[in-house]
Amino acid sequence: MSDHGIKEAPVGKPRGAAFLKGLGRARPTKPGQTYGVPGQGNTTWLSLLTIAGILLLWWAVTTAGLVKPLFMPAPQAIVRKFLDIWTQGFTGTPFWQHVLISTARVFGAFLLACLIGIPLGLAMGMSPVMRGIFDPPIEFYRPIPPLAYLPLMIIWFGIGETSKVLLIFLSVFAPVALGARAGVRSAAIEQIHAAYSFGASRWQVMRHVILPSAMPEILTAMRIGIGFGWTTLVAAEMVAATKGIGYMVLSASQFLQTSTVIMGIFVIAAIAYAFDMLMRFVERRVVPWKGKM
Amino acid sequence: MALEIRDASVVYPAQAGRAPVEALSRINLTVSEHDFVVALGASGCGKSTLLNLIAGFLSPSSGQIVLDGTEVSGPGADRSVVFQKHALLPWLNVRDNVAFGLKLRGAGAASYKVADRFIDLLGLKGFEKSPVYALSGGMQQRVGIARALTCDPKLLLMDEPLGALDALTRERAQELILKIWKSTGKTVFLITHSVEEALFMGTRLIVMSPRPGRIAHEFDLPFSRQFLDGAKAREVKASAEFITLREEVLRIIFSDEEEAA
Numbered sequence: 001m002s003d004h005g006i007k008e009a010p011v012g013k014p015r016g017a018a019f020l021k022g023l024g025r026a027r028p029t030k031p032g033q034t035y036g037v038p039g040q041g042n043t044t045w046l047s048l049l050t051i052a053g054i055l056l057l058w059w060a061v062t063t064a065g066l067v068k069p070l071f072m073p074a075p076q077a078i079v080r081k082f083l084d085i086w087t088q089g090f091t092g093t094p095f096w097q098h099v100l101i102s103t104a105r106v107f108g109a110f111l112l113a114c115l116i117g118i119p120l121g122l123a124m125g126m127s128p129v130m131r132g133i134f135d136p137p138i139e140f141y142r143p144i145p146p147l148a149y150l151p152l153m154i155i156w157f158g159i160g161e162t163s164k165v166l167l168i169f170l171s172v173f174a175p176v177a178l179g180a181r182a183g184v185r186s187a188a189i190e191q192i193h194a195a196y197s198f199g200a201s202r203w204q205v206m207r208h209v210i211l212p213s214a215m216p217e218i219l220t221a222m223r224i225g226i227g228f229g230w231t232t233l234v235a236a237e238m239v240a241a242t243k244g245i246g247y248m249v250l251s252a253s254q255f256l257q258t259s260t261v262i263m264g265i266f267v268i269a270a271i272a273y274a275f276d277m278l279m280r281f282v283e284r285r286v287v288p289w290k291g292k293m
Numbered sequence: 294m295a296l297e298i299r300d301a302s303v304v305y306p307a308q309a310g311r312a313p314v315e316a317l318s319r320i321n322l323t324v325s326e327h328d329f330v331v332a333l334g335a336s337g338c339g340k341s342t343l344l345n346l347i348a349g350f351l352s353p354s355s356g357q358i359v360l361d362g363t364e365v366s367g368p369g370a371d372r373s374v375v376f377q378k379h380a381l382l383p384w385l386n387v388r389d390n391v392a393f394g395l396k397l398r399g400a401g402a403a404s405y406k407v408a409d410r411f412i413d414l415l416g417l418k419g420f421e422k423s424p425v426y427a428l429s430g431g432m433q434q435r436v437g438i439a440r441a442l443t444c445d446p447k448l449l450l451m452d453e454p455l456g457a458l459d460a461l462t463r464e465r466a467q468e469l470i471l472k473i474w475k476s477t478g479k480t481v482f483l484i485t486h487s488v489e490e491a492l493f494m495g496t497r498l499i500v501m502s503p504r505p506g507r508i509a510h511e512f513d514l515p516f517s518r519q520f521l522d523g524a525k526a527r528e529v530k531a532s533a534e535f536i537t538l539r540e541e542v543l544r545i546i547f548s549d550e551e552e553a554a
Binding site: 188190191193194195196197198199200204208209212213215287288289292293 | 348349350368369370372373374376377378379380381382383384393394397398424425426437440441444450
């Protein structure tokens with residue numbers, strides 16, 4: 001500060017250095033944006049461009065014959081296979097039945113996991129007794145890959161629907177229950193105290209303060225949970241299944257029908273993505289206040 | 294006689310190598326009906342602990358809190374609390390937030406009639422359907438006050454209710470609270486760390502000092518009456534009497550701090 005008043009004349013710098021410096025620090029923002037927020041900006045166009053680029057590359061490489069169809073069939077072959085299975089079915093079963101049974105398994109398990117997992121998670125969040133009892137078993141099985149306990153499921157519950165749905169159920173249950181449990185902590189202590197000071201009973205505080213404020217976390221946990229459900233689907237349909245998208249993918253792979261495998265993957269991805277969109281819509285509707293107070 | 298605190302002490306038990314902390318030491322305080330009592334002090338003087346005692350969130354280690362002849366043994370609708378922030382329910386709109394306390398008691402549709410009266414009183418008319426998270430801080434606090442008033446408490450407890458507001462909104466809110474205090478005739482216990490706010494709003498001021506938390510001084514205050522009798526708020530706050538007392542209270546707080554440190 002002792003030399004204030006004396007300023008060096010700005011020295012001209014090469015443009016390259018200025019560009020590099022520009023990468024290292026944020027530019028002043030336009031009105032309506034906030035300076036320095038990490039990862040600011042819209043990504044829609046870039047994402048669409050990426051998808052188009054991948055498709056184009058895929059099409060070019062396969063059509064030029066650089067990769068054998070056994071390893072990677074061309075995109076148009078996948079579409080053809082899709083139309084083929086759509087009209088002819090797969091292994092004698094119509095396509096819609098494969099989709100329906102898999103969706104029923106995943107959503108059945110998901111529904112069951114929510115019906116049991118959310119109340120249990122809430123109870124674990126609110127009662128040390130419940131937490132003490134249920135924390136060890138859930139934390140024990142949660143990190144185990146479903147494929148590892150699939151044999152047990154089959155030994156215990158047979159090769160019917162029970163073991164399949166149960167396997168998916170288990171993979172959804174843990175994240176949903178733990179999400180609900182964590183959600184209990186979302187209510188601010190001021191909200192809880194205020195309710196008590198208006199004469200609320202413990203039950204009313206749970207019902208009218210803790211449960212609604214846990215909703216954002218519960219919905220997030222449901223989104224994560226259904227994701228786990230879809231990942232477990234193929235494992236669940238590995239043994240003694242004659243229908244389902246997972247079964248379709250697995251049996252096609254045994255006959256090296258790569259186009260059917262890829263098509264099955266896309267179908268699973270499409271259903272899962274559509275449901276995630278639905279959940280996001282529900283989220284905006286049910287908890288529009290999320291993150292706003 | 295509304296509220297009586299008799300020899301109340303609060304001691305937090307010893308923790309990991311630390312001696313027990315005496316947060317409040319032998320508090321004696323009587324709050325009469327229609328009083329506006331303001332507790333003032335630096336942080337750590339136990340004023341929030343005192344409010345928690347009266348609200349019933351905390352039980353005293355020794356001594357008694359008696360409200361209208363009954364010993365306080367937990368929170369209840371006769372002592373509604375207004376918090377600094379984070380206390381509104383964002384999933385309810387303004388009207389449902391204000392009616393919340395009455396609906397808890399099963400008042401049903403009638404709670405909205407009462408709610409609308411206080412929405413009107415707090416100048417929130419036209420915002421009934423607004424989500425609370427879309428309101429400014431000042432309006433959110435008005436919702437919080439309206440909500441506490443609908444419960445028709447004997448004692449309105451305010452825990453730094455204006456602490457999160459900007460300076461200008463805060464002065465407006467002080468005036469609004471005083472007018473509402475006058476029109477509803479409530480008994481109020483308010484905590485603040487703003488000396489000016491304390492002097493302007495209270496009929497009685499208790500200055501608290503830390504380590505151990507205790508009531509160090511008490512003052513009777515004329516300023517809120519002057520304002521309610523028609524004087525302008527800034528004129529009251531700029532009067533020689535006000536400024537003299539403000540400096541005296543500040544001097545007391547600072548010297549107590551040094552003594553305790």
